[in-house]
Amino acid sequence: MRMLSLLPWPDWLALGWFFSVWVSYSWFTKTQGEKRNSLIAATNRYRGYWMQVATSRDPRVLDGIIAQNLSSTPAFFSSTTIIVIGGLFALLGSTDKATELVRDIPFAQRTSVLIFDLKVLVMISIFVFSFFRFSWSMRQYTFVALLIGSMPDPKEFEAGKYDRELFSQRAGRMLSMAAETFNDGLRGYYFAFAVIAWFFSPFAFALATAAVVMILYSREYRSDVLEVLG
Numbered sequence: 001m002r003m004l005s006l007l008p009w010p011d012w013l014a015l016g017w018f019f020s021v022w023v024s025y026s027w028f029t030k031t032q033g034e035k036r037n038s039l040i041a042a043t044n045r046y047r048g049y050w051m052q053v054a055t056s057r058d059p060r061v062l063d064g065i066i067a068q069n070l071s072s073t074p075a076f077f078s079s080t081t082i083i084v085i086g087g088l089f090a091l092l093g094s095t096d097k098a099t100e101l102v103r104d105i106p107f108a109q110r111t112s113v114l115i116f117d118l119k120v121l122v123m124i125s126i127f128v129f130s131f132f133r134f135s136w137s138m139r140q141y142t143f144v145a146l147l148i149g150s151m152p153d154p155k156e157f158e159a160g161k162y163d164r165e166l167f168s169q170r171a172g173r174m175l176s177m178a179a180e181t182f183n184d185g186l187r188g189y190y191f192a193f194a195v196i197a198w199f200f201s202p203f204a205f206a207l208a209t210a211a212v213v214m215i216l217y218s219r220e221y222r223s224d225v226l227e228v229l230g
Helices: 009-032 039-055 061-093 095-103 113-149 154-158 164-199 202-221 224-229
Strands: none
Touching (some): 009 164, 039 061, 039 164, 039 202, 039 224, 061 113, 061 164, 113 164, 164 202, 202 224
């Protein structure tokens, strides 16, 4: 009960709305992403095509280079996330000055130092989640490189010694899993921007959460890029 009394009920409602929307949208993309025409479904099809071509290519140096370049993006975000987390922890050490700065902003909600720290901790937890998703995506891309390197010679596929479809499907699925894991971490960045609005008011927080979902949905299901890939 004492924990519940730390935040006013509008803040609890906004926080509950935030996490419920995030979890619901993540569940929606995982369950409906492959069934509906989505960006992740379209790119996954191209990843499958790529692995099919890779089984007939010799040598596969080009495929290894592409896989390495793809893994550089989650590596960049992993290192960047660590810097962001360090900056947020440094902000906790100067909460008094940060609180005074927020109070000077017009229309910003006046809160205590304890509530301000709680909001910063929520942001830290989001970036920690994103870091784990980015780092796991990096490892999955190394598994993709391993699968590409273990593919037999194209002549052995043609001779029927190995199943070409099995190798391509396995490598394509691993490549899709790495991309989806990276997408989870990147989605955390989007929702972290919504938490910034919480420093102004719980209403702005709830509104920003809805706006983030609308932006994500439009890019994944209604974008021009999807039209081209589709």
